Amino acid sequence: MKLYLDRCRRFWRRCEPDLFIESIPVRAEFARTAEPVPFDERLKLEYKPIEIGEDWGEAWDSAWFHLQADLPEAWAGREIAMQLNLSGESLIFNNDGTPMFALTGNSVINANYTKDICQFPKSFQLGGRLDLYVEAAANSLFGVFMDEEPHRLIEKPEGYFPGKVKAMKIGLFNRELWQMRLDFEMLLLYFDTLPENDYRRRKLLHAMNEAINLYADNPANAAKARGPLQEMLRLPALASALTVTAVGHAHIDTGWLWPVRETIRKCARTFSNQLDMIEKYPGYVFGASQAQHYAFVKEHYPSLYEKIKARVADGSWEIQGGMWVEADCNLTSGESLVRQFLHGKNFFMDEFGFDVKNLWLPDVFGYSAALPQIIRKSGCNYFLTQKISWNQFNEFPHNTFIWEGIDGTEVLTHFPPENTYNAFVSPTELVPAQNRFKEADVLDEFLSLFGIGDGGGGPKEEFIEHALRLGNMEGMPKVRLGRADAFFERLAKHSDKLYHWVGELYLEMHRGTLTTQARTKRNNRKLEQLLAATEFICSLAPRESYPAEALDKAWKKLLINQFHDIIPGSSITKVYEVTEKEHAELFKVCEKLIADALETIGSADENAVSLINTLPYAYNAPVELPASWAGCAVTDGCGNEFKVQVEDGKVYAQGEIPADSVVVLRRGAPQEQPVLETRRETVLENELVRYEFNAAGELVRGFDKEAGREILRDGEKGNVFSLYVDRPNTFEAWDVDIFYDQEERTGAEIKSISDVVSGPVRSSVKLVFAIGNSEIRQEVSLRAGSKRLDFATEVEWHEVRRMLRVLFPVDVMTSEAAFDIQYGYVKRPTHGNTSWDSAKFEVVGHRYVDFSERGYGVAILNDCKYGHRTNQGNLDLCLLRSPKYPDWNADQGRQVFTYALLPHTGELAVSNVMHEAAVLNRAPIAAPGVAVQVQAPFQVLSGTSTLEVLKKAEKSDDLVIRFVETRGGADRIVLKTNLENVKLVETNLVEWTSEAEYEFDGGNCLELAFKPFELRTFKVVKK
Structure with a gap:
């Protein structure tokens, strides 16, 4: 059997060059440019001839090629194709500047990702002469050639790419031979899915060898050779076979191994190819997400955009995904996620009159538990990804399920069981997917996303032909070309049969991206x-x-x-x-x-500084005033005096700035300033707390005077830096592997400690450390009336494949920690009891992570960090990494950030952690020399739900306000306005709906109720 199987495989490869019945060379001239040049300006360039085998450019170069050929008269009316391989990516234009076809001559990933033959459709009239312009890019589908684990002595760490002409010919296309090879390929791939002793293998092998015999090494016999192959392809699928809805797809990374500049052209290449596929294959549907990509095409390729709009209108082009781009869902804030939907859905509605009902994120590195509510309140009902199939340790238990977020909102979710968004419609993909589909007991259909992706491209003709052959083929699921939205609507009818998954969809990989x-x-x-x-x-x-x-x-x-x-x-x-x-x-x-x-x-006022607090919390941290205010009294508009401290030439003032308010500070008469105290003892202390540092700059004690308890575990130290070797097995920039802390680590060495400076506003000390090849400079400060210890940090970072972390071993007994996420928080275990627990050794937190026991807790806050480890009672924050791939220069140089230690009475929900985290991240906007004469229009008088957004509506002159309950419990607020004759009309996050109305009472107040973690949006309209 092996001998005959080898014969079949060799035959399939051997007959590929015979796809051209006859051909002639194409004449070419080119003009090389460093940056892309638009079609309309191509004739201004200086062209020179070029032949096959010659170089035309290097990495990231562009070029315009002018291709010409005189076609033999005998070819008139016959099918013509062109083979063009310029090494990189190419875009063929017609004479009016509309992109028509795209080709890719090189892929470092898979041969299926290349395309170098352009099959001209009947509608493309050559008229006996080839005369075309082609824009070429000196990069492959996946950027340029780069070492994925570059050595420190590598010569070209940013990669290289030889732009070389490899093929240029045009000829008569042997479609029967092309079809025969596709028949043959399907049977070969089917053969590979069968068990070794399956009788069908012998039948398949006989049919393929019979086809080879009939071919008789003569391309003219291709139609005859298809006979025995077609007999096998016509054998029907099992009655119990699952159905596959196959959606043409081309995931295009907006920026990755290529700059966004190249993505604009990738969109044109991909979209022009898919318009060609739609023309060639009636019933074929192509889908694409990301409003930004459509906006690129609208701006740069308007005639192509109009063709897309026509196909959207006739249903052969499906708009997918409600976001502006396929955004990261770990690091992006809650409001940014809202705006992804707001701008994405509005673009699609404005441009196409189409309401996208799904969130389409096949390749994102984990999904926040806050997402279901944002999805549903943005008018979407469905969610698609496949990325969780990349988990390192645990196989996710569902492919189709109901995903429930932190507030209880549910979203119907589907993970295509092929575990890819780059499928080729292959038996070797679909048979395992059918067996892998976990809901096959209650559902008979799953989704397949097929086409060249990541670098764009979409399905080639071959992929669609695969789908047509697998529509009803023995041993296969039944493949149907279709739309994802229709698939989801069918799926929704069976949602009562599905399991629930509650909480985040954590990806057990790519933790370094935090x-x-x-x-x-x-x-x-x-x-x-x-x-x-x-x-x-x-x-x-x-x-x-x-x-x-x-x-x-x-x-x-x-x-x-x-x-x-x-x-x-x-x-x-x-x-x-x-x-x-x-x-x-x-x-x-x-x-x-x-x-x-x-x-x-x-209005201008040299004796005024206006402070606009846009937070829903009172701001009571120090603010910096003009240096000219040194030595003067400072009061607010109500006559309340602010504490003032002049330190290192800077003037700090402290007093309360209420939530959502404007305070105008006034410079008063000169007054005697308090003398700052300096001392060698490295202790920062106020009436609430005492922090002690040792000679090494480590925090050796924190004592909470209010609670009467220690903050750190006995005998252990905080603010301890560790420099780890950071060499993950793969994906350098992406990954932190679980074994990173098993190698020897480097600690920090103290270089200097300043005197402690204390005044009425704050006390502070400056620390300088050396670690590895880097230097850490910190100003550690404690403000009056607060327990929050701030570490304002500046690092000169010069490491190679190292990771910097800081540790606080806190004396709090808890088995779970609370992590700030988008508009809420999620709790995760601090232990590794199960494989699911231990997989979460590095997790995302936004502005705070909190350890709480009954009545007490300690949090670590930050102003720009995301990666945390919270095992065994340690608050461990990842500060910096230094991978070398794919960016050789990643993170080198100056880095600035602040983190803070905050002990608190009460558990998280009743503590000041959220308040202090917000204050750390957003100071009031200061306007020196300006006296602001208005106040914010809304104030929350009672309740803990917060006013997060005040803006103008997208489609009217109404104001929009957004509130969220962030503490995880039911809440009622009293809202007061200073606006006259207005009411609130509830709307969704994209501002399309008009729901319940709320009237203010005679005192301009109204009451609003919130469920745990509920997000609510209102338009402020005239009565």
């Missing part, structure tokens, strides 16, 4: 906070001056950089060069919008 590319993560966190503050302040100004367009663009720029390979830190250098530039621009945009708003709501 830390890698720290600057990107920090800027994202700061901008999430700043954009919310900017909207709040702009909402205080007259509505006609609200900068809706500028804020829309700003949010979309932030959202694109939350793509699931950008913010996690798994992209190349070129991506982060652009991201850092765009983040810097966004800071400037927000500053300008705030300044413009202040001009309309304030």
Whole structure:
């Protein structure tokens, strides 16, 4: 049998070159450019001839090729194809500049990811002469060639790519031979799925060998050779075979191993190919997500965009996924996730009149337990991913199930059992998927996403032909081309038969993405906070001056950089060069919008500083005032005096700034300033707490005076730095492996400790450490009236494949820790009792992680970190990593962040942890020399649910306010407004619905009830 099987495999490969009955060479000239040049400007370039085998560019170069050939008269009316392989990716245009076809000459992943033959459809009239322009990119589908574990002495760490002409010919296409090879391939793959002693193997082998005999080494016999193959293909599937809805798909990473610049062209290549497939195969459906990608095509390829709109209208093109991009769901804030839906769904509705009903995230690195509520309140009912199949330790127990979030919201969820979004519609994929489908006892259908993905492309002709052959084939599930939305609607009818999964969908992999590319993560966190503050302040100004367009663009720029390979830190250098530039621009945009708003709501006053607290919590941390205020009394508008401390030339003031309010500080007469106390004893202390440091800069004791108890475990130390060897088995930037703490670690050595400086506002000490090849500088401070110990940290980071962590061993008895997530928190075990528990050795937390026992707890807060380990009573924060792939320069240089230790009385839900975490992350907006003359329009008088958003509505001049219950319990708030003749109309997160109405009473107050972790949004409308 092996001898005949080898014959079959060799035959299938051997006859591929005969796909051209006859061919002629194509003449070519090219013009090389460093950056892409638009179609309309291609004729301005200088072209020169090029032949097969010659080089045309290096990594990330672009080029325009002009292809010409005179076709023989005998070819008229016959099927023509072109073979073009320029090594990288190519996009073929017609004469009016519309992209028509795309080709990919190289893939480092799989031969199925290449495409170098363009089968011209009947509608594409050559007219006896080939005359086309082709845009080429010197990169493969997956970027350029890079070593995935580069040695420290590597010469080209950012990769290389030889742009070389490998094939250029045009000829008569032998479709019968092409079809025969596809028949043959299906039987070969079917053969591979069968047990070794299965009788069908012998039948298949006989049919294939009979076809070879009939072919007789003559391409003209291809139709005859198909006879015995077709007999086997026509054998019907079992009556009990499952049904597969096969959706054409092309997952396109918005940025990854290529810059976003290249993604724009990947969208054009992919979408033009799929329009070609739709034309060639009636009944074929292609689906694509990510509104940003459609926006790219609309801007850069308008004629292609119009063709897409026509196909969306006729149903052959399916819009999928409600988000602006397929965003990371670990690191992105709650409000950013809302805006992903807000902008994504509004784009699709405005442009296509289409309401997307699913969240489509096949490749994201874990899914927050806050997502189900956000999904449903954004008008989506379904969720799709397959990424949890990548788990390292535990197999997820379901493929189709009801996912329940922290607030109890449920979402129908499907994991395609092929465990890929890059399927080829192959028996070797579909047979295991059918057997793997865990709900096969109650459901008879699952989804398949087929097509070239990650780098785009989508299904080739061959993949669709596979699907057509597998529609009713023995031994296979029944494959039907169709739409995902229709599949989900059918699935929903059986939802009562499905199991529930409660809580997060934790991916047991890619834990390093919680830390890698720290600057990107920090800027994202700061901008999430700043954009919310900017909207709040702009909402205080007259509505006609609200900068809706500028804020829309700003949010979309932030959202694109939350793509699931950008913010996690798994992209190349070129991506982060652009991201850092765009983040810097966004800071400037927000500053300008705030300044413009202040001009309309304030007046110049050199003796005033306006502080706008946009948080739903009172702000009582120190604020910095102009240096010229040194030595002067400082009061607020009510005459309350603020404490003032002048230190290192900076003026710090402290007093209470109420939630959602504006306080105008006044500079008073000069007054005697308190003398700052300095001492060598490294103790930071106030009336509530005492912290003691040793000569090594470690926290050796923390005593909570209010509670009368120690904060650290007896004999152990806090603020202990460890530098670990960080060499995961694979995926350097992505992964932290469970064994990282088994290798020898390096501690920090103290270089200097300053005197402690104490004043009426705060006390502080400065520490400098050396660790590895890096330096850590910290200002540790304790403010008056607070237990929160802040560690403002600056690191000069020069490590290679090392990970920096800081540890606090707290004296709290608990088996679970609470982690801040989007608009709520989730609890996770602090032990490894089960494989599911131990797999969570590195987990995500946003602004705080808390250990609480009955009546007491300790939290660690941060302003831009996400990776935590909480085993055995340790609060362990991951600060920095230094992988070398795919970004050789990842995280090198200056890093800035703050973390804080916060002991508290009461458990988390009744403590000040959430308050202090919010204060650490968003200071009031200070306006020196301006006296703001308005107040915020809403105030929460009672209750613990928080006002998170104040903005203008997307489609009207109404204000929108958003509240959330963050403590996990039912709550009632009393809301007061200073606006006249308004009412609240509840709406969903994308602001499309008008639901219950709420009237303010005579005192301009109303009461709102909240369920645990409930998120509610209201339009503020005129009565």
